[in-house]
Amino acid sequence: AETQYHEFVIQNTPVKRLCKTLNVLTVNGQFPGPTVETRNGDSLVIKVTNAGRYNISIHWHGLRMLRNPWADGPSYVTQCPIPPGGTYTYRFTINNQEGTLWWHAHTGFLRATVYGAFIIYPRLGSPYPFSMPKREFPILLGEWFDRDAMSLLRMTQFTGAPPNVSIAYTINGQPGDLYRCSSQDTVQIPVEPGETILLRIINSALEQELFFTVANHRLTVVSTDAAYTKPFTTSVIMIGPGQTVNVLLTADQAPGRYYMAARAYESAQNAPFDNTTTTAILEYKSASCKNCGQFSRPILPVLPAFNDTATAAAFDAGLRGLSLVKVSKEVDVSLNFIVGLGLINCTNPNSPRCQGPNGTRFAASMNNVSFVLPRTTSLMQAYYQGIPGVFTTDFPPVPPLQFNYTGNVPRGLWTPARGTKLYKLKYGSKVQIIFQDTSIVTTENHPMHIHGYHFFIVGSGFGNFNPATDPAKFNLVDPPVRNTVGTPPGGWVAIRFLADNPGIWFVHCHIDTHLNWGLAMAFLVENGVGRSQSVIPPPPDLPRC
Numbered sequence: 001a002e003t004q005y006h007e008f009v010i011q012n013t014p015v016k017r018l019c020k021t022l023n024v025l026t027v028n029g030q031f032p033g034p035t036v037e038t039r040n041g042d043s044l045v046i047k048v049t050n051a052g053r054y055n056i057s058i059h060w061h062g063l064r065m066l067r068n069p070w071a072d073g074p075s076y077v078t079q080c081p082i083p084p085g086g087t088y089t090y091r092f093t094i095n096n097q098e099g100t101l102w103w104h105a106h107t108g109f110l111r112a113t114v115y116g117a118f119i120i121y122p123r124l125g126s127p128y129p130f131s132m133p134k135r136e137f138p139i140l141l142g143e144w145f146d147r148d149a150m151s152l153l154r155m156t157q158f159t160g161a162p163p164n165v166s167i168a169y170t171i172n173g174q175p176g177d178l179y180r181c182s183s184q185d186t187v188q189i190p191v192e193p194g195e196t197i198l199l200r201i202i203n204s205a206l207e208q209e210l211f212f213t214v215a216n217h218r219l220t221v222v223s224t225d226a227a228y229t230k231p232f233t234t235s236v237i238m239i240g241p242g243q244t245v246n247v248l249l250t251a252d253q254a255p256g257r258y259y260m261a262a263r264a265y266e267s268a269q270n271a272p273f274d275n276t277t278t279t280a281i282l283e284y285k286s287a288s289c290k291n292c293g294q295f296s297r298p299i300l301p302v303l304p305a306f307n308d309t310a311t312a313a314a315f316d317a318g319l320r321g322l323s324l325v326k327v328s329k330e331v332d333v334s335l336n337f338i339v340g341l342g343l344i345n346c347t348n349p350n351s352p353r354c355q356g357p358n359g360t361r362f363a364a365s366m367n368n369v370s371f372v373l374p375r376t377t378s379l380m381q382a383y384y385q386g387i388p389g390v391f392t393t394d395f396p397p398v399p400p401l402q403f404n405y406t407g408n409v410p411r412g413l414w415t416p417a418r419g420t421k422l423y424k425l426k427y428g429s430k431v432q433i434i435f436q437d438t439s440i441v442t443t444e445n446h447p448m449h450i451h452g453y454h455f456f457i458v459g460s461g462f463g464n465f466n467p468a469t470d471p472a473k474f475n476l477v478d479p480p481v482r483n484t485v486g487t488p489p490g491g492w493v494a495i496r497f498l499a500d501n502p503g504i505w506f507v508h509c510h511i512d513t514h515l516n517w518g519l520a521m522a523f524l525v526e527n528g529v530g531r532s533q534s535v536i537p538p539p540p541d542l543p544r545c
Protein backbone atom coordinates (compact mmCIF):
# COMPACT_ATOMS: atom_id res chain seq x y z
CA ALA A 1 0.00 0.00 0.00
CA GLU A 2 1.10 3.52 -0.78
CA THR A 3 0.46 7.05 0.34
CA GLN A 4 -0.85 9.36 -2.37
CA TYR A 5 -0.81 13.13 -2.33
CA HIS A 6 -3.31 15.30 -4.17
CA GLU A 7 -4.02 19.03 -4.28
CA PHE A 8 -7.52 20.33 -4.90
CA VAL A 9 -7.86 24.04 -5.50
CA ILE A 10 -11.49 25.14 -5.49
CA GLN A 11 -11.82 28.12 -7.79
CA ASN A 12 -14.18 30.02 -10.02
CA THR A 13 -13.85 28.92 -13.63
CA PRO A 14 -15.69 30.06 -16.76
CA VAL A 15 -17.37 27.02 -18.36
CA LYS A 16 -19.25 27.27 -21.65
CA ARG A 17 -22.23 24.98 -22.18
CA LEU A 18 -25.34 25.34 -24.38
CA CYS A 19 -23.94 28.46 -26.10
CA LYS A 20 -23.46 30.36 -22.84
CA THR A 21 -20.58 30.86 -20.43
CA LEU A 22 -21.20 30.58 -16.70
CA ASN A 23 -18.75 31.16 -13.90
CA VAL A 24 -18.91 28.02 -11.81
CA LEU A 25 -16.88 26.48 -9.02
CA THR A 26 -14.44 23.80 -10.13
CA VAL A 27 -11.53 21.86 -8.69
CA ASN A 28 -8.23 22.78 -10.37
CA GLY A 29 -10.21 24.44 -13.18
CA GLN A 30 -11.53 21.05 -14.34
CA PHE A 31 -15.17 20.20 -14.90
CA PRO A 32 -15.91 17.48 -13.86
CA GLY A 33 -13.09 17.52 -11.35
CA PRO A 34 -10.02 15.27 -11.29
CA THR A 35 -10.41 11.50 -10.99
CA VAL A 36 -8.75 10.04 -7.90
CA GLU A 37 -7.31 6.58 -8.62
CA THR A 38 -6.22 4.49 -5.67
CA ARG A 39 -5.88 0.93 -4.44
CA ASN A 40 -7.48 -0.80 -1.52
CA GLY A 41 -5.22 -0.21 1.50
CA ASP A 42 -3.73 3.06 0.18
CA SER A 43 -3.59 6.19 2.28
CA LEU A 44 -4.69 9.50 0.81
CA VAL A 45 -3.55 12.99 1.67
CA ILE A 46 -5.70 15.51 -0.17
CA LYS A 47 -5.01 19.16 0.48
CA VAL A 48 -8.06 21.26 -0.35
CA THR A 49 -7.56 25.00 -0.81
CA ASN A 50 -10.62 27.19 -1.02
CA ALA A 51 -9.84 29.87 -3.60
CA GLY A 52 -13.54 30.55 -4.16
CA ARG A 53 -15.91 33.01 -2.49
CA TYR A 54 -18.06 30.60 -0.49
CA ASN A 55 -17.56 28.29 2.47
CA ILE A 56 -17.12 24.75 1.16
CA SER A 57 -16.08 21.23 2.15
CA ILE A 58 -15.51 17.99 0.22
CA HIS A 59 -17.20 14.65 0.95
CA TRP A 60 -15.68 11.35 -0.20
CA HIS A 61 -18.98 9.67 -0.96
CA GLY A 62 -19.15 6.03 0.11
CA LEU A 63 -15.72 5.84 1.71
CA ARG A 64 -16.10 4.27 5.11
CA MET A 65 -13.64 6.54 6.92
CA LEU A 66 -13.37 4.00 9.69
CA ARG A 67 -13.08 5.76 13.09
CA ASN A 68 -12.21 8.89 11.13
CA PRO A 69 -15.29 11.10 10.74
CA TRP A 70 -12.93 14.11 10.51
CA ALA A 71 -12.21 13.16 6.91
CA ASP A 72 -15.83 12.61 5.87
CA GLY A 73 -16.53 16.18 4.87
CA PRO A 74 -20.18 17.27 5.18
CA SER A 75 -20.27 20.92 6.30
CA TYR A 76 -21.54 21.46 9.85
CA VAL A 77 -21.84 17.68 10.38
CA THR A 78 -18.26 16.45 10.76
CA GLN A 79 -16.40 19.68 10.15
CA CYS A 80 -16.87 23.39 9.81
CA PRO A 81 -16.58 24.36 6.15
CA ILE A 82 -13.29 25.61 4.74
CA PRO A 83 -13.61 29.42 4.57
CA PRO A 84 -12.55 31.38 1.48
CA GLY A 85 -8.76 31.52 1.54
CA GLY A 86 -8.55 28.54 3.92
CA THR A 87 -7.20 25.04 3.50
CA TYR A 88 -7.90 21.66 5.04
CA THR A 89 -6.05 18.41 4.36
CA TYR A 90 -8.18 15.27 4.27
CA ARG A 91 -6.18 12.23 5.46
CA PHE A 92 -7.67 8.77 5.27
CA THR A 93 -6.99 5.15 4.43
CA ILE A 94 -9.01 2.89 2.12
CA ASN A 95 -10.26 0.09 4.31
CA ASN A 96 -11.48 -3.02 2.45
CA GLN A 97 -13.27 -1.26 -0.35
CA GLU A 98 -12.90 -1.75 -4.11
CA GLY A 99 -14.77 -0.28 -7.04
CA THR A 100 -16.25 3.05 -8.02
CA LEU A 101 -17.09 5.87 -5.65
CA TRP A 102 -16.94 9.61 -6.09
CA TRP A 103 -16.31 12.85 -4.29
CA HIS A 104 -18.34 16.04 -4.20
CA ALA A 105 -18.75 19.35 -2.42
CA HIS A 106 -21.02 18.99 0.62
CA THR A 107 -22.20 22.54 1.25
CA GLY A 108 -25.52 23.90 -0.02
CA PHE A 109 -25.88 23.08 -3.74
CA LEU A 110 -22.19 23.53 -4.53
CA ARG A 111 -21.77 19.94 -5.62
CA ALA A 112 -23.63 20.93 -8.82
CA THR A 113 -20.23 21.51 -10.44
CA VAL A 114 -17.75 20.34 -7.79
CA TYR A 115 -17.53 16.57 -8.20
CA GLY A 116 -15.37 13.82 -9.64
CA ALA A 117 -14.77 10.06 -9.75
CA PHE A 118 -13.00 8.13 -6.99
CA ILE A 119 -11.76 4.76 -8.25
CA ILE A 120 -10.41 2.05 -5.95
CA TYR A 121 -8.51 -0.83 -7.58
CA PRO A 122 -7.90 -4.06 -5.68
CA ARG A 123 -4.57 -4.46 -3.88
CA LEU A 124 -1.76 -5.38 -6.30
CA GLY A 125 -2.13 -9.03 -7.26
CA SER A 126 -5.59 -9.37 -5.77
CA PRO A 127 -8.17 -10.65 -8.33
CA TYR A 128 -11.52 -9.31 -9.54
CA PRO A 129 -14.53 -11.62 -9.27
CA PHE A 130 -15.06 -11.15 -13.04
CA SER A 131 -12.70 -10.90 -15.95
CA MET A 132 -11.50 -7.33 -15.80
CA PRO A 133 -11.28 -5.63 -19.21
CA LYS A 134 -8.13 -3.83 -20.29
CA ARG A 135 -9.94 -0.57 -20.79
CA GLU A 136 -12.38 1.30 -18.59
CA PHE A 137 -14.19 4.63 -18.72
CA PRO A 138 -15.81 6.71 -15.99
CA ILE A 139 -19.28 7.92 -16.99
CA LEU A 140 -20.23 10.79 -14.68
CA LEU A 141 -23.87 11.71 -15.15
CA GLY A 142 -24.66 15.25 -14.11
CA GLU A 143 -27.01 18.17 -14.51
CA TRP A 144 -26.38 21.60 -15.98
CA PHE A 145 -28.38 24.60 -14.83
CA ASP A 146 -28.96 28.04 -16.30
CA ARG A 147 -27.29 29.71 -13.32
CA ASP A 148 -24.63 29.03 -10.71
CA ALA A 149 -25.30 26.80 -7.72
CA MET A 150 -25.46 29.60 -5.16
CA SER A 151 -28.23 31.40 -7.05
CA LEU A 152 -30.10 28.10 -7.33
CA LEU A 153 -29.89 27.60 -3.60
CA ARG A 154 -31.14 31.13 -2.97
CA MET A 155 -34.14 30.37 -5.15
CA THR A 156 -35.16 27.19 -3.34
CA GLN A 157 -33.87 26.69 0.16
CA PHE A 158 -33.98 30.34 1.05
CA THR A 159 -37.44 30.96 -0.40
CA GLY A 160 -39.11 27.63 0.30
CA ALA A 161 -40.07 27.42 -3.36
CA PRO A 162 -39.92 24.36 -5.63
CA PRO A 163 -36.53 23.85 -7.31
CA ASN A 164 -35.41 25.20 -10.65
CA VAL A 165 -34.93 22.25 -12.94
CA SER A 166 -31.76 21.71 -14.94
CA ILE A 167 -31.57 22.63 -18.63
CA ALA A 168 -29.40 19.65 -19.62
CA TYR A 169 -28.10 16.38 -18.33
CA THR A 170 -24.44 15.73 -18.92
CA ILE A 171 -22.03 12.84 -19.45
CA ASN A 172 -18.57 13.73 -18.15
CA GLY A 173 -19.67 17.35 -18.08
CA GLN A 174 -20.93 17.40 -21.70
CA PRO A 175 -24.62 17.58 -22.68
CA GLY A 176 -23.94 15.89 -26.03
CA ASP A 177 -25.32 15.85 -29.55
CA LEU A 178 -29.00 16.42 -28.84
CA TYR A 179 -28.50 19.86 -27.28
CA ARG A 180 -27.69 23.12 -29.01
CA CYS A 181 -24.03 24.19 -29.28
CA SER A 182 -22.92 20.83 -27.84
CA SER A 183 -22.25 18.45 -30.76
CA GLN A 184 -18.57 19.15 -31.14
CA ASP A 185 -17.82 18.30 -27.53
CA THR A 186 -19.90 15.12 -27.31
CA VAL A 187 -17.98 12.49 -25.35
CA GLN A 188 -16.71 9.61 -27.52
CA ILE A 189 -15.90 6.17 -26.15
CA PRO A 190 -13.76 4.16 -28.59
CA VAL A 191 -14.02 0.35 -28.77
CA GLU A 192 -12.39 -2.36 -30.89
CA PRO A 193 -14.93 -4.78 -32.37
CA GLY A 194 -15.32 -7.73 -30.01
CA GLU A 195 -13.67 -5.97 -27.10
CA THR A 196 -15.26 -5.77 -23.63
CA ILE A 197 -14.91 -2.52 -21.68
CA LEU A 198 -15.86 -1.49 -18.15
CA LEU A 199 -18.06 1.58 -17.65
CA ARG A 200 -17.97 3.14 -14.20
CA ILE A 201 -21.30 4.96 -14.11
CA ILE A 202 -21.80 7.57 -11.40
CA ASN A 203 -24.96 9.59 -10.85
CA SER A 204 -23.65 12.95 -9.69
CA ALA A 205 -26.84 14.79 -10.70
CA LEU A 206 -28.13 17.27 -8.13
CA GLU A 207 -31.76 16.20 -8.22
CA GLN A 208 -32.55 13.43 -10.63
CA GLU A 209 -32.70 9.64 -10.80
CA LEU A 210 -31.69 8.61 -14.30
CA PHE A 211 -32.18 5.78 -16.74
CA PHE A 212 -29.05 4.89 -18.73
CA THR A 213 -28.75 2.64 -21.75
CA VAL A 214 -26.57 2.01 -24.82
CA ALA A 215 -28.20 1.43 -28.21
CA ASN A 216 -28.27 -2.26 -29.25
CA HIS A 217 -25.87 -3.33 -26.46
CA ARG A 218 -26.40 -5.28 -23.27
CA LEU A 219 -24.93 -4.14 -19.97
CA THR A 220 -23.71 -6.58 -17.34
CA VAL A 221 -23.68 -5.09 -13.83
CA VAL A 222 -20.70 -6.32 -11.77
CA SER A 223 -20.59 -3.81 -8.93
CA THR A 224 -22.74 -1.17 -7.21
CA ASP A 225 -21.43 1.53 -4.86
CA ALA A 226 -18.01 -0.19 -4.62
CA ALA A 227 -19.46 -3.59 -3.69
CA TYR A 228 -19.36 -6.52 -6.12
CA THR A 229 -22.57 -8.04 -7.43
CA LYS A 230 -23.35 -11.30 -9.15
CA PRO A 231 -23.27 -10.53 -12.89
CA PHE A 232 -26.67 -9.16 -13.90
CA THR A 233 -27.36 -8.49 -17.56
CA THR A 234 -29.86 -5.83 -18.53
CA SER A 235 -30.50 -3.37 -21.32
CA VAL A 236 -31.18 -0.41 -19.03
CA ILE A 237 -30.02 0.68 -15.62
CA MET A 238 -31.68 3.05 -13.17
CA ILE A 239 -29.30 5.05 -11.03
CA GLY A 240 -30.18 7.46 -8.25
CA PRO A 241 -28.13 10.50 -7.21
CA GLY A 242 -25.18 9.26 -5.16
CA GLN A 243 -25.15 5.75 -6.58
CA THR A 244 -22.59 4.10 -8.84
CA VAL A 245 -22.97 1.09 -11.12
CA ASN A 246 -20.09 -0.69 -12.87
CA VAL A 247 -21.09 -2.49 -16.06
CA LEU A 248 -19.30 -4.60 -18.64
CA LEU A 249 -20.14 -3.83 -22.25
CA THR A 250 -19.05 -6.06 -25.12
CA ALA A 251 -18.76 -4.47 -28.56
CA ASP A 252 -20.59 -7.34 -30.25
CA GLN A 253 -22.69 -5.36 -32.74
CA ALA A 254 -22.03 -4.38 -36.34
CA PRO A 255 -19.15 -1.89 -36.29
CA GLY A 256 -20.64 1.57 -36.18
CA ARG A 257 -21.58 4.41 -33.87
CA TYR A 258 -24.08 3.98 -31.06
CA TYR A 259 -25.39 6.49 -28.59
CA MET A 260 -25.25 5.85 -24.90
CA ALA A 261 -27.97 7.98 -23.34
CA ALA A 262 -29.43 9.02 -20.02
CA ARG A 263 -32.61 10.82 -19.09
CA ALA A 264 -34.89 11.32 -16.11
CA TYR A 265 -36.66 8.70 -14.08
CA GLU A 266 -39.22 10.91 -12.35
CA SER A 267 -41.77 9.27 -10.13
CA ALA A 268 -43.18 12.37 -8.41
CA GLN A 269 -46.54 13.35 -9.77
CA ASN A 270 -46.87 16.84 -11.22
CA ALA A 271 -43.33 17.79 -10.18
CA PRO A 272 -41.48 19.86 -12.75
CA PHE A 273 -38.43 18.06 -14.17
CA ASP A 274 -35.94 18.24 -17.00
CA ASN A 275 -37.21 15.93 -19.74
CA THR A 276 -34.15 16.14 -22.04
CA THR A 277 -31.65 13.42 -22.99
CA THR A 278 -27.87 13.44 -22.74
CA THR A 279 -25.74 11.29 -25.01
CA ALA A 280 -22.20 10.11 -25.59
CA ILE A 281 -21.05 8.05 -28.56
CA LEU A 282 -19.77 4.50 -28.45
CA GLU A 283 -17.56 4.40 -31.52
CA TYR A 284 -16.21 1.20 -33.07
CA LYS A 285 -12.63 1.50 -34.31
CA SER A 286 -12.59 -0.65 -37.40
CA ALA A 287 -11.04 -0.18 -40.82
CA SER A 288 -13.93 -2.00 -42.45
CA CYS A 289 -16.56 0.10 -40.75
CA LYS A 290 -18.87 1.88 -43.16
CA ASN A 291 -21.05 3.53 -40.53
CA CYS A 292 -18.21 5.05 -38.60
CA GLY A 293 -16.63 8.44 -38.96
CA GLN A 294 -17.91 11.66 -37.58
CA PHE A 295 -20.54 12.27 -40.26
CA SER A 296 -22.57 9.11 -39.80
CA ARG A 297 -25.50 9.45 -37.45
CA PRO A 298 -25.24 7.19 -34.39
CA ILE A 299 -28.10 4.86 -33.53
CA LEU A 300 -30.30 6.23 -30.73
CA PRO A 301 -31.43 3.80 -28.00
CA VAL A 302 -34.97 3.58 -26.67
CA LEU A 303 -35.15 4.77 -23.06
CA PRO A 304 -38.00 3.88 -20.68
CA ALA A 305 -40.72 6.50 -20.19
CA PHE A 306 -39.83 9.00 -17.46
CA ASN A 307 -42.46 7.53 -15.10
CA ASP A 308 -41.66 3.86 -15.73
CA THR A 309 -41.56 2.83 -12.08
CA ALA A 310 -41.85 -0.87 -13.00
CA THR A 311 -38.58 -0.82 -14.99
CA ALA A 312 -36.82 1.05 -12.17
CA ALA A 313 -38.04 -1.46 -9.57
CA ALA A 314 -37.13 -4.44 -11.80
CA PHE A 315 -33.56 -3.15 -12.12
CA ASP A 316 -33.14 -2.85 -8.35
CA ALA A 317 -34.78 -6.25 -7.82
CA GLY A 318 -32.28 -7.87 -10.21
CA LEU A 319 -29.25 -6.95 -8.09
CA ARG A 320 -27.64 -9.72 -6.01
CA GLY A 321 -24.61 -9.13 -3.83
CA LEU A 322 -21.31 -10.99 -3.72
CA SER A 323 -20.33 -9.88 -0.24
CA LEU A 324 -17.96 -12.07 1.78
CA VAL A 325 -19.50 -10.65 4.95
CA LYS A 326 -22.86 -12.23 5.66
CA VAL A 327 -25.96 -10.26 6.55
CA SER A 328 -27.03 -10.71 10.15
CA LYS A 329 -30.15 -12.78 10.78
CA GLU A 330 -30.72 -11.06 14.12
CA VAL A 331 -31.42 -7.39 14.70
CA ASP A 332 -30.67 -5.44 17.91
CA VAL A 333 -32.14 -2.10 16.83
CA SER A 334 -35.07 -1.88 14.45
CA LEU A 335 -35.87 1.60 13.20
CA ASN A 336 -38.60 3.00 11.00
CA PHE A 337 -37.68 6.16 9.13
CA ILE A 338 -40.66 7.83 7.53
CA VAL A 339 -39.21 9.91 4.69
CA GLY A 340 -41.22 12.47 2.84
CA LEU A 341 -42.08 15.99 1.90
CA GLY A 342 -44.18 18.45 3.85
CA LEU A 343 -45.21 22.06 4.10
CA ILE A 344 -44.37 24.44 6.92
CA ASN A 345 -46.90 27.13 7.72
CA CYS A 346 -45.55 30.66 7.73
CA THR A 347 -46.55 33.26 10.27
CA ASN A 348 -46.24 35.81 7.50
CA PRO A 349 -47.42 34.14 4.29
CA ASN A 350 -46.32 37.17 2.25
CA SER A 351 -42.72 36.79 3.35
CA PRO A 352 -40.24 36.16 0.52
CA ARG A 353 -39.21 32.98 2.39
CA CYS A 354 -42.64 31.45 1.89
CA GLN A 355 -42.95 30.73 -1.82
CA GLY A 356 -44.66 27.33 -1.42
CA PRO A 357 -48.38 26.68 -2.05
CA ASN A 358 -50.85 28.83 -0.03
CA GLY A 359 -48.14 30.92 1.64
CA THR A 360 -46.28 27.90 3.07
CA ARG A 361 -42.69 26.84 2.53
CA PHE A 362 -41.71 23.43 1.26
CA ALA A 363 -40.06 21.15 3.76
CA ALA A 364 -38.99 17.54 4.01
CA SER A 365 -38.50 15.35 7.03
CA MET A 366 -37.73 12.01 8.62
CA ASN A 367 -40.11 10.92 11.36
CA ASN A 368 -41.63 14.37 11.08
CA VAL A 369 -38.39 16.14 12.04
CA SER A 370 -37.10 18.55 9.43
CA PHE A 371 -33.35 18.58 10.06
CA VAL A 372 -31.57 21.86 10.74
CA LEU A 373 -27.76 22.03 10.55
CA PRO A 374 -25.89 23.91 13.28
CA ARG A 375 -24.18 27.14 12.21
CA THR A 376 -21.61 27.86 14.88
CA THR A 377 -19.79 24.52 14.93
CA SER A 378 -20.16 21.04 13.47
CA LEU A 379 -22.05 18.22 15.20
CA MET A 380 -18.86 16.17 15.47
CA GLN A 381 -16.81 19.02 16.93
CA ALA A 382 -19.59 19.80 19.41
CA TYR A 383 -19.72 16.14 20.45
CA TYR A 384 -15.96 15.69 20.75
CA GLN A 385 -15.42 18.91 22.66
CA GLY A 386 -18.57 18.52 24.77
CA ILE A 387 -20.15 21.78 23.60
CA PRO A 388 -23.77 21.71 24.87
CA GLY A 389 -26.86 22.97 23.09
CA VAL A 390 -25.81 22.13 19.53
CA PHE A 391 -27.90 18.99 19.10
CA THR A 392 -30.17 16.63 21.02
CA THR A 393 -30.22 12.82 20.87
CA ASP A 394 -33.99 12.41 20.94
CA PHE A 395 -34.60 11.61 17.28
CA PRO A 396 -38.03 9.97 17.62
CA PRO A 397 -38.43 6.29 16.84
CA VAL A 398 -41.88 5.62 15.40
CA PRO A 399 -43.97 2.46 15.07
CA PRO A 400 -44.05 0.97 11.56
CA LEU A 401 -47.71 1.66 10.88
CA GLN A 402 -48.58 4.83 12.71
CA PHE A 403 -51.00 5.76 9.95
CA ASN A 404 -51.50 4.94 6.28
CA TYR A 405 -48.37 6.70 4.97
CA THR A 406 -49.05 6.10 1.32
CA GLY A 407 -52.81 6.65 1.43
CA ASN A 408 -54.74 9.88 1.70
CA VAL A 409 -52.74 11.41 4.56
CA PRO A 410 -54.78 14.02 6.49
CA ARG A 411 -53.58 17.56 5.99
CA GLY A 412 -52.96 17.90 9.74
CA LEU A 413 -50.01 15.49 9.38
CA TRP A 414 -48.29 17.48 6.63
CA THR A 415 -46.36 19.82 8.92
CA PRO A 416 -42.97 18.67 10.23
CA ALA A 417 -41.20 20.24 13.20
CA ARG A 418 -37.68 21.63 12.80
CA GLY A 419 -34.87 20.24 14.94
CA THR A 420 -31.27 19.00 15.15
CA LYS A 421 -32.00 15.54 16.48
CA LEU A 422 -29.55 12.62 16.46
CA TYR A 423 -30.12 8.95 17.21
CA LYS A 424 -27.61 7.12 19.42
CA LEU A 425 -26.39 3.69 18.42
CA LYS A 426 -24.24 1.43 20.58
CA TYR A 427 -20.99 0.32 19.01
CA GLY A 428 -21.47 -3.10 17.43
CA SER A 429 -25.26 -3.12 17.36
CA LYS A 430 -27.02 -4.85 14.49
CA VAL A 431 -29.29 -2.28 12.93
CA GLN A 432 -32.28 -2.55 10.64
CA ILE A 433 -33.93 0.47 9.05
CA ILE A 434 -37.16 0.57 7.09
CA PHE A 435 -37.28 3.69 4.95
CA GLN A 436 -40.95 4.36 4.25
CA ASP A 437 -42.01 6.95 1.66
CA THR A 438 -45.20 8.97 2.14
CA SER A 439 -47.78 10.50 -0.17
CA ILE A 440 -47.54 13.85 1.60
CA VAL A 441 -47.36 16.53 -1.13
CA THR A 442 -46.33 13.72 -3.53
CA THR A 443 -44.85 10.21 -3.42
CA GLU A 444 -41.30 10.14 -4.69
CA ASN A 445 -38.19 7.99 -4.99
CA HIS A 446 -35.87 9.17 -2.21
CA PRO A 447 -32.25 7.99 -2.66
CA MET A 448 -31.23 7.58 0.98
CA HIS A 449 -27.50 7.82 1.75
CA ILE A 450 -25.73 6.92 5.00
CA HIS A 451 -22.27 8.37 5.57
CA GLY A 452 -19.53 6.14 7.02
CA TYR A 453 -21.39 2.94 6.19
CA HIS A 454 -22.53 0.64 3.47
CA PHE A 455 -25.45 -1.65 4.08
CA PHE A 456 -27.33 -4.68 2.84
CA ILE A 457 -30.61 -4.02 1.02
CA VAL A 458 -32.74 -6.91 2.26
CA GLY A 459 -36.18 -6.05 0.92
CA SER A 460 -38.45 -3.47 -0.67
CA GLY A 461 -42.00 -3.08 -1.84
CA PHE A 462 -44.79 -0.69 -2.71
CA GLY A 463 -47.40 0.61 -0.28
CA ASN A 464 -46.86 0.51 3.48
CA PHE A 465 -44.30 -1.81 5.03
CA ASN A 466 -46.12 -4.61 6.82
CA PRO A 467 -44.12 -5.82 9.84
CA ALA A 468 -46.25 -8.96 10.08
CA THR A 469 -45.69 -10.31 6.57
CA ASP A 470 -42.86 -8.46 4.78
CA PRO A 471 -39.82 -9.61 6.85
CA ALA A 472 -40.51 -13.22 5.79
CA LYS A 473 -39.67 -12.15 2.22
CA PHE A 474 -36.33 -10.54 3.08
CA ASN A 475 -33.26 -11.70 1.15
CA LEU A 476 -30.76 -12.68 3.85
CA VAL A 477 -28.75 -14.85 1.43
CA ASP A 478 -27.25 -12.56 -1.20
CA PRO A 479 -28.59 -9.02 -0.76
CA PRO A 480 -26.80 -6.25 -2.66
CA VAL A 481 -24.59 -3.83 -0.71
CA ARG A 482 -24.80 -0.08 -1.32
CA ASN A 483 -24.28 3.23 0.43
CA THR A 484 -27.33 4.86 -1.19
CA VAL A 485 -30.68 3.17 -1.68
CA GLY A 486 -33.74 4.35 -3.56
CA THR A 487 -36.89 4.27 -1.43
CA PRO A 488 -39.48 3.27 -4.04
CA PRO A 489 -42.11 5.99 -4.67
CA GLY A 490 -45.04 5.24 -2.39
CA GLY A 491 -43.13 2.26 -1.02
CA TRP A 492 -40.47 1.12 1.42
CA VAL A 493 -37.02 -0.41 1.51
CA ALA A 494 -35.33 -2.38 4.31
CA ILE A 495 -31.60 -2.25 5.04
CA ARG A 496 -29.28 -3.84 7.60
CA PHE A 497 -25.80 -3.00 8.82
CA LEU A 498 -23.47 -3.44 11.77
CA ALA A 499 -22.79 -0.20 13.70
CA ASP A 500 -19.01 -0.71 13.71
CA ASN A 501 -17.91 2.80 12.81
CA PRO A 502 -17.96 5.24 15.73
CA GLY A 503 -18.63 8.91 15.07
CA ILE A 504 -21.44 11.12 13.82
CA TRP A 505 -22.72 10.06 10.44
CA PHE A 506 -25.16 11.98 8.28
CA VAL A 507 -28.20 10.16 6.87
CA HIS A 508 -30.04 12.00 4.11
CA CYS A 509 -31.87 12.03 0.84
CA HIS A 510 -29.36 12.58 -1.97
CA ILE A 511 -31.75 14.83 -3.89
CA ASP A 512 -30.20 18.14 -2.88
CA THR A 513 -33.45 20.07 -2.69
CA HIS A 514 -34.87 17.49 -0.28
CA LEU A 515 -31.67 17.56 1.77
CA ASN A 516 -31.82 21.32 2.04
CA TRP A 517 -35.51 21.14 2.95
CA GLY A 518 -34.53 18.94 5.91
CA LEU A 519 -34.76 15.31 4.75
CA ALA A 520 -31.87 14.28 7.00
CA MET A 521 -30.86 13.05 10.44
CA ALA A 522 -27.60 11.79 11.90
CA PHE A 523 -26.46 8.76 13.83
CA LEU A 524 -24.23 9.16 16.84
CA VAL A 525 -22.40 5.82 16.99
CA GLU A 526 -20.72 5.64 20.38
CA ASN A 527 -17.17 4.43 20.87
CA GLY A 528 -16.67 0.76 21.63
CA VAL A 529 -14.06 -0.67 23.94
CA GLY A 530 -10.51 0.63 23.66
CA ARG A 531 -8.68 2.60 21.01
CA SER A 532 -9.43 0.28 18.11
CA GLN A 533 -13.15 0.95 18.52
CA SER A 534 -12.94 4.69 19.11
CA VAL A 535 -12.87 7.83 17.01
CA ILE A 536 -9.31 9.04 16.32
CA PRO A 537 -8.41 12.55 17.54
CA PRO A 538 -9.21 15.44 15.17
CA PRO A 539 -6.38 16.74 12.96
CA PRO A 540 -4.89 20.09 14.05
CA ASP A 541 -5.96 21.88 10.85
CA LEU A 542 -9.67 20.97 11.17
CA PRO A 543 -11.46 24.21 10.24
CA ARG A 544 -13.29 26.20 12.91
CA CYS A 545 -16.57 27.96 12.23
Ligand code: C2O
Pocket residue numbers: 059061074104106242449451506508510
Ligand atom coordinates in the same frame (compact mmCIF):
# COMPACT_ATOMS: atom_id res chain seq x y z
CU1 C2O B 1 -22.93 12.10 -1.48
CU2 C2O B 1 -24.00 13.43 2.22
O1 C2O B 1 -23.51 12.86 0.33
